[in-house]
Amino acid sequence: MINFKDNRVVGFLIAAVALLIVPLVAQQFGNAWVRIIDIALLYVLLALGLNIVVGYAGLLDLGYVAFYAVGAYMFGLLASPQLTDNFSTIRALFPNGLHMPIWVVIPAGAGLAGIAGVLLGAPTLKLRGDYLAIVTLGFGEIIRVFINNLDAPVNITNGPKGIAQIDEMHVGFNLGRTHELFGMDIPKVTNYYYLFLALVVFAVLICYRLERSRIGRAWMAIREDEVAAKAMGINTRNMKLLAFGMGATFGGVSGVMFATFQSFISPESFSLQESVMIVAMVVLGGIGHLPGVIVGALLLSALPEVLRYVAGPLQAMTDGRLDSAILRQLLIELGMIAIMLARPRGLWPSREPGKAAPTPVTPPPPQPVVKPQVAK
Secondary structure (H helix, E strand, O other): OOOOOOHHHHHHHHHHHHHHHHHHHHHHHOHHHHHHHHHHHHHHHHHHHHHHHHHHOOOOOOOOHHHHHHHHHHHHHHOOOHHHHHOHHHHHHOOOOOOOOHHHHHHHHHHHHHHHHHHHHHHHOOOOHHHHHHHHHHHHHHHHHHHHHOOOOOOOOOHHHOEOOOOOOEOOOEOOOOEEEOOEEEOHHHHHHHHHHHHHHHHHHHHHHHHOOHHHHHHHHHHHOHHHHHHOOOOHHHHHHHHHHHHHHHHHHHHHHHHHHHOOEOHHHHOHHHHHHHHHHHHHHOOOOHHHHHHHHHHHHHHHHHOHHHHHHHHHHOOOOOOHHHHHHHHHHHHHHHHHHHOOOOOOOOOOOOOOOOOOOOOOOOOOOOOOOOOO
């Protein structure tokens, strides 16, 4: 039975209602605002996955965008004419084209990205800090270059031209079409908002349970002191591989959602800048703290789009001497610097481990006053 006197229950209910009506209110001001929220939810999903690797296990991963690309291209190949147009054997097996359902592509994207995460983690088990960051950075660039050049001699990814005509997602009905509900039009961007929101809520529940499980505590022990964790009997090798694999699955699912939402993917969407931005979301919000990571992802994903409306007038004030795109990036970086100077541990950091609330000091009881004896 729900206890409505509990403030947390009331807060959760208000937040749930607000999340459900946000796109319906935002679409009154134009679908562009709902689209910004959709992209922000995708980045929240990416940041939650990277938080497992960086925040819980303490493994600096600068190639996380590679798993994002793996999921996106997996869905792009299974839900577009790319393979049937270039391979006669596949066209003969699937004369109506490859159109995989959602219950196949989401687990497939998560599984394929998880395998890629384990393959990345296996050769990096003995690396830490900067060395690990360099190796993961190279892995992300290898995947991007590989996708960019896999159009010859056999055209698989279509190279820099990208893959187009990707199917819309179906969950009993086509999310890419406008539907009517209680006399209100529900466009594509609003349909995808609810799908992305469901995935984010599911991801938050998984991360919450992981954080409080034995696996989560083992990851945090490795993050604090790997030598001490190994001395306590933790299998650091398996725990690291599990962190890479679990974090990568979130990236794979995000890639699948990105591909179906955009209906087009290209290697330009998975550059190093994307990896750096996702790491910045985790660090800016608060490493290892779920609410902080969500806030950081929402802020850094929505802020560039919102600043378009600020950079344009500033460019007009300078008679076009300042490029609006460069000015927008400058404003973002200045904002990040100011936040990190004011809050070095992030906007919403977790409590420092081992730091408990101060206990009140009880004053000692008054001692009886002893009068000195006067000699007679």
